[in-house]
Amino acid sequence: MTTHLEVLQNALATALGERVSTTVALGEITLVVKAADYYGVMQTLRDDAALGFDQLIDLAGVDYSEFGGEGAWDGLRFAVVVHLLSVKHNWRVRVRVFAADDDMPLLPSVISLWRTANWYEREAFDVMGILFDGHNDLRRILTDYGFIGHPFRKDFPVSGYVEMRYDPEQKRVIYQPVTIEPRENVPRVIREENYGTK
Structure with missing residues (x-):
């Protein structure tokens, strides 16, 4: 007897063929797709009746530059990870796609397939700098419009590049270079001889 996961694996292999590489871990299927095949694969995942992934649950940008420790990662730096749900078949799949250029990460937008991708793609652009070709409103969503980086x-950098403060003389909010001096906090532990014995 085949399991629910094996049925999904077979359906994915039939519909997508060599366009994806598939891994199964902890009862979850992850598809890795090339940037050039990304939009076509996503459209097949949505439109193929045997798959029917009608909901995009999540889309997030990932920076793999320090993945696995110092210098361990030698692949492409930026990826987008998408989680899809098929309500009809009651199964989920994860799709990972790496942007081909680390200096200007660019991937096709999937807004025309799932409208819920709109804010997720904006967030991935805002916090990771991943661009989505075909997104009609790619602007910052979490940081200030004047934010740099x-x-x-x-x-x-953990402290950022600029800080914001209200200037009472100009009567407005201004940006200035960061004035925080980096420092190392060492916790001081005080132990009492009779603590907890009373």
Whole structure:
């Protein structure tokens, strides 16, 4: 007897063929697809009756630059991970696609397939700097419009580049270079001899 997961694996293999590589771990299927095949694969996942992935649950950008420790990762740096749900068949799949260019990560938008991708793609652009070709409103969604950089990238400084404060003389909010001095906090532990014995 085949399990629910094996039925999904067979349906994915039949519909997608060599366009994806499939891994199964912890009862979940992950499809890795090339950037050039991304939109076509996503359209097949939605439109193929045997698959029927009608809902995009999540889309997130990932920076793999420090994955696995110092210098362990030698693949492409930026990826988008998408989680899809088929209500009809009651199964889920994860799709991972790597942007071909680390300097300007660009992937096709899937808004025309799932409208819910709109804000997720905006978030991935805002915090990771991943661009989505065909997105009709790709602008910042979490950070300020004047924000410089992408704060979830591994090379973004923890303190940021600028800080914001209200200037009472100008009567407005201004941006200025960060004035925080980096420092190391060492916790001080105080132990009492008779603590908890009373």
